[in-house]
Amino acid sequence: xxxxxxxxxxxxxxxxxxxxxxxxxxxxxxxxxxxxxxxxxxxxxxxxxxxxxxxxxxxxxxxxxxxxxxxxxxxxxxxxxxxxxxxxxxxxxxxxxxxxxxxxxxxxxxxxxxxxxxxxxxxxxxxxxxxxxxxxxxxxxxxxxxxxxxxxxxxxxxxxxxxxxxxxxxxxxxxxxxxxxxxxxxxxxxxxxxxxxxxxxxxxxxxxxxxxxxxxxxxxxxxxxxxxxxxxxxxxxxxxxxxxxxxxxxxxxxxxxxxxxxxxxx
Amino acid sequence: xxxxxxxxxxxxxxxxxxxxxxxxxxxxxxxxxxxxxxxxxxxxxxxxxxxxxxxxxxxxxxxxxxxxxxxxxxxxxxxxxxxxxxxxxxxxxxxxxxxxxxxxxxxxxxxxxxxxxxxxxxxxxxxxxxxxxxxxxxxxxxxxxxxxxxxxxxxxxxxxxxxxxxxxxxxxxxxxxxxxxxxxxxxxxxxxxxxxxxxxxxxxxxxxxxxxxxxxxxxxxxxxxxxxxxxxxxxxxxxxxxxxxxxxxxxxxxxxxxxxxxxxxxxxxxxxxxxxxxxxxxxxxxxxxxxxxxxxxxxxxxxxxxxxxxxxxxxxxxxxxxxxxxxxxxxxxxxxxxxxxxxxxxxxxxxxxxxxxxxxxxxxxxxxxxxxxxxxxxxxxxxxxxxxxxxxxxxxxxxxxxxxxxxxxxxxxxxxxxxxxxxxxxxxxxxxxxxxxxxxxxxxxxxxxxxxxxxxxxxxxxxxxxxxxxxxxxxxxxxxxxxxxxxxxxxxxxxxxxxxxxxxxxxxxxxxxxxxxxxxxxxxxxxxxxxxxxxxxxxxxxxxxxxxxxxxxxxxxxxxxxxxxxxxxxxxxxxxxxxxxxxxxxxxxxxxxxxxxx
Ligand SMILES: [Cu+2]
Numbered sequence: 001x002x003x004x005x006x007x008x009x010x011x012x013x014x015x016x017x018x019x020x021x022x023x024x025x026x027x028x029x030x031x032x033x034x035x036x037x038x039x040x041x042x043x044x045x046x047x048x049x050x051x052x053x054x055x056x057x058x059x060x061x062x063x064x065x066x067x068x069x070x071x072x073x074x075x076x077x078x079x080x081x082x083x084x085x086x087x088x089x090x091x092x093x094x095x096x097x098x099x100x101x102x103x104x105x106x107x108x109x110x111x112x113x114x115x116x117x118x119x120x121x122x123x124x125x126x127x128x129x130x131x132x133x134x135x136x137x138x139x140x141x142x143x144x145x146x147x148x149x150x151x152x153x154x155x156x157x158x159x160x161x162x163x164x165x166x167x168x169x170x171x172x173x174x175x176x177x178x179x180x181x182x183x184x185x186x187x188x189x190x191x192x193x194x195x196x197x198x199x200x201x202x203x204x205x206x207x208x209x210x211x212x213x214x215x216x217x218x219x220x221x222x223x224x225x226x227x228x229x230x231x232x233x234x235x236x237x238x239x240x241x242x243x244x245x246x247x248x249x250x251x252x253x254x255x256x257x258x259x260x261x262x263x264x265x266x
Numbered sequence: 267x268x269x270x271x272x273x274x275x276x277x278x279x280x281x282x283x284x285x286x287x288x289x290x291x292x293x294x295x296x297x298x299x300x301x302x303x304x305x306x307x308x309x310x311x312x313x314x315x316x317x318x319x320x321x322x323x324x325x326x327x328x329x330x331x332x333x334x335x336x337x338x339x340x341x342x343x344x345x346x347x348x349x350x351x352x353x354x355x356x357x358x359x360x361x362x363x364x365x366x367x368x369x370x371x372x373x374x375x376x377x378x379x380x381x382x383x384x385x386x387x388x389x390x391x392x393x394x395x396x397x398x399x400x401x402x403x404x405x406x407x408x409x410x411x412x413x414x415x416x417x418x419x420x421x422x423x424x425x426x427x428x429x430x431x432x433x434x435x436x437x438x439x440x441x442x443x444x445x446x447x448x449x450x451x452x453x454x455x456x457x458x459x460x461x462x463x464x465x466x467x468x469x470x471x472x473x474x475x476x477x478x479x480x481x482x483x484x485x486x487x488x489x490x491x492x493x494x495x496x497x498x499x500x501x502x503x504x505x506x507x508x509x510x511x512x513x514x515x516x517x518x519x520x521x522x523x524x525x526x527x528x529x530x531x532x533x534x535x536x537x538x539x540x541x542x543x544x545x546x547x548x549x550x551x552x553x554x555x556x557x558x559x560x561x562x563x564x565x566x567x568x569x570x571x572x573x574x575x576x577x578x579x580x581x582x583x584x585x586x587x588x589x590x591x592x593x594x595x596x597x598x599x600x601x602x603x604x605x606x607x608x609x610x611x612x613x614x615x616x617x618x619x620x621x622x623x624x625x626x627x628x629x630x631x632x633x634x635x636x637x638x639x640x641x642x643x644x645x646x647x648x649x650x651x652x653x654x655x656x657x658x659x660x661x662x663x664x665x666x667x668x669x670x671x672x673x674x675x676x677x678x679x680x681x682x683x684x685x686x687x688x689x690x691x692x693x694x695x696x697x698x699x700x701x702x703x704x705x706x707x708x709x710x711x712x713x714x715x716x717x718x719x720x721x722x723x724x725x726x727x728x729x730x731x732x733x734x735x736x737x738x739x740x741x742x743x744x745x746x747x748x749x750x751x752x753x754x755x756x757x758x759x760x761x762x763x764x765x766x767x768x769x770x771x772x773x774x775x776x777x778x779x780x781x782x783x784x785x786x787x788x789x790x791x792x793x794x795x796x797x798x799x800x801x802x803x804x805x806x807x808x809x810x811x812x813x814x815x816x817x818x819x820x821x822x823x824x825x826x827x828x829x830x831x832x833x834x835x836x837x838x839x840x841x842x843x844x845x846x847x848x849x850x851x852x853x854x855x856x857x858x859x860x861x862x863x864x
Contacts, residue, residue, distance in 0.1 A: 001647050001724060012739070019743055026746040028747060038676070038679065049670065053662065056633055056666075060658055060662075063641055064645060064647075064655060067645045086635075093634075094627055100623070100669065104673035105674075108619070112674075129439075129530070149534050151534070153532055193529045194528055195430045195542075196428060196542055200748065207679060213528075229761050233682045233683070234428075235353070235428070235752040238349040238754075240753065240754075241752075241756070
């Protein structure tokens with residue numbers, strides 16, 4: 001039994017370690033400027049955690065196997081263990097954790113303590129049960145006011161705009177796909193109509209809740225063109241699993257053409 | 267003389283009254299401990315069934331389960347599980363497991379039974395309060411289960427019940443009407459019951475100890491129950507208030523958690539002035555300590571059992587004790603961390619990240635103490651020991667994943683994904699359940715006077731240990747891939763659908779692991795009826811429960827409760843044939859000298 005248990009623990013450790021090393025098969029491709037530092041921090045954490053994990057598991061496996069039926073007479077020297085070894089191990093673990101905290105904090109400030117770059121394109125992101133809508137301010141660079149009593153999915157006025165009365169609303173463009181130009185700073189303003197949703201694009205390494213009653217700004221710059229999934233990261237009701245939209249990262253000319261096409265459809 | 271009514275002896279009113287007082291509405295801590303255990307067993311059965319249904323649906327979303335449509339004709343046309351049913355199962359699974367298993371069994375069941383025994387008391391400090399707490403828990407469970415029979419079924423907002431979803435009523439989705447109301451009342455009552463348990467445990471530990479049982483002579487199990495009770499007192503007070511406020515929003519039209527201008531399903535709602543963030547702030551005062559409420563009794567039990575089955579004192583009794591207290595203390599403080607996903611000021615990120623990381627250090631201290639206890643020990647691989655060892659490995663894995671979640675930039679990515687699912691299941695689920703198994707295999711002989719079958723127990727252990735790792739390790743990698751939790755199917759999102767083969771693998775492992783569990787129940791039942799008689803102290807333990815007959819007499823201790831002379835882990839210290847000294851023994855018992863027999 002001791003041998004089997006030790007083998008099982010070792011095997012689990014090797015498999016888990018193998019899966020960790022193979023991590024690039026797991027983390028999706030990185031397509032934003034903030035993804036680099038975050039992935040770097042992931043790698044550091046994988047190393048430290050992998051070490052701690054393997055040490056703990058392999059030690060259990062080894063001890064169980066080696067001590068399995070030791071006669072009593074042989075172990076009196078071991079009754080009180082080694083405080084030096086114990087202290088050193090805890091100290092090493094603590095130092096590793098403090099170091100990790102420091103680099104993590106650095107990453108955090110690099111990623112989240114900066115405002116959007118000047119000239120960022122502002123886009124409003126709206127979540128509702130169970131769809132996403134995106135609003136571009138149009139040529140006047142201003143969002144028209146939102147009238148909650150006019151919001152209606154059946155008439156197609158998803159965001160409650162009054163294009164007759166509000167001049168700022170006239171050129172607003174509402175889409176179901178989030179189109180953005182590549183290598184251009186983007187500022188998103190997250191809003192929700194009903195319950196809490198969560199804007200999550202794994203490839204951007206970007207996640208933020210949409211809280212009704214709040215306008216939450218986030219920003220990013222996409223570095224690679226392509227189509228990616230925006231998923232809802234927080235349980236919002238029965239259609240939660242199906243609440244997704246497309247993030248289309250395009251070249252500048254492609255984006256301009258796309259936006260014109262969208263404007264014509266309003 | 268009681269009035270005699272014609273009929274069988276078992277139907278006599280006097281007999282029924284006596285039986286009810288002895289086994290049903292009893293204020294005896296041992297009866298209540300067993301009652302809590304059986305309640306937990308029932309809840310875990312239900313919770314596992316629900317998770318299996320979810321797993322089958324995740325692996326094979328189009329598989330018809332015809333009997334499902336007889337159970338719920340509206341929700342399952344043709345027996346295909348709908349997202350509503352999936353979320354209802356998710357809520358019920360989470361609620362049963364978190365509240366009625368992980369909170370109830372390690373603390374209320376084991377603690378009610380063994381806390382008085384281990385400290386040399388005849389009863390809990392407040393026996394009637396103990397009984398009231400148990401029956402409130404039963405009421406709470408009954409209310410929770412009754413949601414199944416409401417028109418919309420159980421709530422679909424998960425066990426964290428976040429508003430606005432949980433506050434808006436049936437407009438927010440099926441189960442959000444009557445189902446959510448009942449859920450809130452149920453959890454409110456559970457909170458009251460837990461506060462009574464906490465009060466009782468704290469008072470008993472402080473006031474009912476026998477002579478000589480100073481605080482530093484308490485077994486680590488007792489310390490763990492005490493620390494957990496303090497955590498419960500804080501956490502459940504906040505939860506009680508939060509559920510009361512949410513209930514007022516839900517049925518009274520208040521707006522604690524609801525802001526103005528909500529448009530739900532195209533209808534403008536008449537609320538104003540509240541914020542859903544308030545719930546998150548309140549709920550996290552419960553949600554994070556709850557992880558430690560589930561796990562701290564297991565930490566104590568593991569330290570205790572490793573010492574017994576290594577025949578060595580706990581390595582660093584004081585270190586483990588203070589580390590456990592630190593885990594509890596940090597557990598209360600960390601609460602705000604996940605707020606960062608909600609765009610509130612980024613500055614607290616530093617402080618919270620530091621605290622979240624600081625929790626890992628006492629975890630490391632505890633783990634190293636276990637390793638040091640194992641080192642050089644004469645390990646006895648009983649079933650209880652095997653489950654304690656599996657607790658060590660699962661707990662270590664979960665502690666390592668804490669390091670990911672504690673770092674804000676990584677935690678932000680991983681929170682709300684399957685990484686969190688894996689982490690929580692290892693920490694509160696598996697570790698708590700492995701501790702329950704270990705406790706059962708360890709204390710069953712004391713409670714029933716009979717030994718469990720060790721061969722069956724080992725088979726049960728082997729499959730459970732490997733199976734559980736197969737279920738939960740892949741989920742860490744699901745999380746890294748960015749798969750959000752609570753998805754009824756992952757086939758809706760093309761980039762995530764590639765993970766589907768792993769879903770089938772996990773479901774297979776879950777079915778196999780679940781299939782072994784009847785072995786455990788069979789072992790309990792069979793041993794109860796015809797297991798070998800257990801000696802008074804089958805594991806050669808040192809604590810007070812082993813000084814009395816098995817099963818323990820009604821008053822626990824035949825004479826006066828014993829006087830305590832020593833610390834609880836004097837293993838390897840005896841002389842002659844015995845390698846341990848019990849807590850109530852003044853001197854090491856000397857071996858019968860050979861000369862006496864000549
Ligand atoms: Cu959503």
